[in-house]
Amino acid sequence: MKDFNFRIKSKKLNNILIQTTLYLIICSLCILFAFPLFWMISTAFKPNEQIFAEPPIWIPKPLxxxxxxxxxxTLPFxxxxxxxVIITITATIGIILSSSLVGFAFAYLEWPGxxxxxxxxxxxxxxxxxxTMIPVFIIFTKLGWVNTFKPLIVPAYFGGGAFYIFLLRQFFLTIPRELFDSASIDGCSTLDIFIRIAIPLVKPALSAVAIFSFMGHWNDFMGPLIYLRSTEKYTLSLGINMFRGYEGITMWGELMAxxxxxxxPCLVIFFIAQKYFIQGITLTGLKG
Structure with a gap:
């Protein structure tokens, strides 16, 4: 009996040690990944003389x-x-509309090939x-779209991207087909089935697509760099890059600010839609 109790206590102790070790590793990784964000926030509120002070000043004095x-x-931010905002919102709307339509067509409709x-x-x-960067650039140049927002927005309304289509198509496949068949028997058209039945059941996946799209377009640097020539059409990413070597120096305080x-905005949107984002990645479209 004593030996049995000893084994139970030993097992519990091992579990506690394992969990403690895992938590310490996770906390260490969290601190490691959060450190650049903390340094950015700290530098944004520091006077210039404190940015590269030795030893480092972690908390700005004064703020x-x-x-x-x-x-x-300095710049028209x-x-x-x-x-x-214009590019991100319009492109995100286009991706949600087009990728959901294409994903539904691949999941539900029967057509040759x-x-x-x-x-x-x-x-x-x-x-x-x-x-594809150079061929696409040549196409948009021939269309006269260079130095406009069109190359950054219009493609979103033609499919939205293979990843988004694949994600939504897999989500649509988890919806019982009997729901669609029943609606079809009741007289619903394919568009009605898509709008009234399919879309409400895939809101978590649509939220995930919206978050991915928003962050991708909000942080996009290469697209605006290639297609936008005039300063008045620049996005935040290009504006931030202008502080690297502005007038021969890098303005670190302004850059971090x-x-x-x-x-x-990315942090706020993620935390607001975190629940739906995780559901869209991990769960199916079944309603219980």
Whole structure:
């Protein structure tokens, strides 16, 4: 009996040690990954003389907002913010609409060559963006779209991207087909089935797509760099990059201040939609 109790206590002790070790590892990794964010926040509120002080000053003394004021006065960041919001919102709406339609067509509709086209669509995910960069640029140049927002917005309304289509198609497949068949028997058209039945059941997946799309377009640097020429059409990412070597020097305080402003919307949206985001990645479309 004593030996049995000893084994139970030993097992519990081992479990506690394992859990404690895992928590310590997780906490260490969290601190490691959060350190750049903390340093960015700290630098954004520091006077210039404290940014590279030795030893490092972790908490700004005094706390100053001069970096934010200087950044907004140096470059037209209000205009950059407006451009970024326009591109991000319109492109995200396009991706949600087009990828859900295409994903539903691949999951529910029967049409010749559907599986073949799905495989071809998936194969585009294996192509690096650099492979198609020059041909796509030539196409948009011929269309006269360079130095406009069109190359950054219009493609979102033509499928939205293979990853988003694949994610939604897999989610649509988890919905019992009997729901669609019953609706069809009751007289619903394919569009009615899509709007009234399919879309309400895939809201978690749509939330995940919306978050991925928002963050991708909000933080996009390469697209605006290639297609936007005029400063008045720049986005936040291009504006932030202008502080690297501005007038021959890198304005670190202003750079970190504007970077903090650019990060806040992504953090807010993620924490607000975190529940739906996780459901969209991990759960199925079944309602119980």
């Amino acid at each position: 100053t907002f001069e970096n934010f004021k200087n950044a907004w006065n 209000s205009l950059f913010l407006k451009n970024t 559907r599986d073949i086209w799905f495989v071809i669509m998936l194969s585009t995910m294996m192509l690096p963006a650099q492979v 504007v970077s903090l402003v650019a990060v806040i």
